[in-house]
Amino acid sequence: MPMYDYTCTCGTTFERRVPSWSSPAPPCPDCGAATRRRPPSPAMHGRAAPPPAMSAAPKSWEGLNNGDRDTITHWRRAAEARRDFESRHPEHHTRKEAIAAHEGHFERNPLTYRELATRAATTGDANKAAHEATQARKTGER
Template sequence: MPMYDYACTCGTRFERMVPSWSSPAPDCPDCGATTRRRPPSPSMHGLAAPPAPMTSAPRSWEGLNNGDRDTVTHWRRAVEARREFEARHPEHRQRRDAIAAHEGRFERTPLTYRELASRAATSGDANQAAAEASRDRRTDPRPRDEL
């Protein structure tokens, strides 16, 4: 016998094993009113995986296929789905810092405003701190002939 989900107008939801799909819906166990069959839950349709994390989203214009409309639309929807997921499940929320620079030397490791502020705390000059961060990212362990 298959198991089906039922809902009542009083707010009660329950599962029951019934002989077949064509069997009449059972009465509500709380108020005795007639119930209606609910559609199966989304997990039965394969939507149990969480949306892609924000870290997988592109960080540059080139990553968006130079502004291709379909690519931008895809990532906008993916980010909105992730935000809705994080709003429902705060334990999966990812820390996101505002990005000060993400191109050139900062393409692989973006410069966040948090890092910029900590670097500029001693000198008080954000331009000098950004130049220092760029110099730190310039060092590449590979020899010049391999680049």
């Protein structure tokens, strides 16, 4: 039995299963007046959302469930989907920077080579610059 959407002049809209497409329109359930069939609402299956950002991918062996094949395959496919998405929609492209350090104090806020070079420009020493960046991360600065 097909289901159709109906509307009444009193403003009521409703769905009703009828025996066939040629069945007469049922009366309005609110006022009893004659109704007319209206175009159905579109069915919304699934969703339209961009693939997860590359930053969401795991960056450690533990994040990949210690090398679980299914997890690796999932993230490889997600990365491919993201690359395809970014090639079609360049406004969603995320800029990547080379990471100098990503462990310890830099786990949540990685040290980029750009930041390291900027800090080293004043002292001329990359080791001192890395130490300054570590101290800044400890105090919550950037």
